[in-house]
Amino acid sequence: MRLTKKQRIELHAKFAGRCAYCGCELGDRWHADHFEPVIRLADERVAEQPANHAMGNMMPACAPCNISKGRQTLEGWRQWLSGHINSLNSYTPIYRIAKAYGLIVETGKPVVFHFETVGSLTHGQA
Ligand SMILES: [Zn+2]
Known part of the structure; x- marks a missing residue:
């Protein structure tokens, strides 16, 4: 389309x-x-x-x-994104050293998409 x-x-x-x-x-x-x-x-x-x-x-x-x-479906993608921190820790020495020096802080936050926090501006309007 x-x-x-x-x-x-x-x-x-x-x-x-x-x-x-x-x-x-x-x-x-x-x-x-x-x-x-x-x-x-x-x-x-x-x-x-x-x-x-x-x-x-x-x-x-x-x-x-x-x-x-x-x-990917949304939930499949969310799960995949959530795994990025593990991938960075496993495979990216530059990430690990930046974290060791406090340049990167892992938050442990869940993946929340923008549309889940704001809602659509065009849906639900007459
Ligand atoms: Zn984007």
């Missing part, structure tokens, strides 16, 4: 010009994300969900979030 210009303007405004996931301000280059993926891996097979090609399923996202989320 290719969005019309009007639909892109509408989607961009959904969270006041911010990424639905991390909350950063969207620049000129942002992605129209499928909240529920159109194609995802289910039982190691590709399952297409063409019904997910709908405006109600679209979220404005910055490129890094959209690319990171990929074909």
Whole structure:
């Protein structure tokens, strides 16, 4: 589904010009994300969900979030993001030494997406 210009303007405004996931301000280059993926891996097979090609399923996202989320469901992505700290500790010496010197502090906070804290500006309005 290719969005019309009007639909892109509408989607961009959904969270006041911010990424639905991390909350950063969207620049000129942002992605129209499928909240529920159109194609995802289910039982190691590709399952297409063409019904997910709908405006109600679209979220404005910055490129890094959209690319990171990929074909994952929201909860799958949340779990994957939560594991990033373990990956950094396991595989990234520069991260560990920066942490040892107090330059990085792990908060242990859960992953909460921007849209979960602010709600949509366009949903629920008459
Ligand atoms: Zn983002």
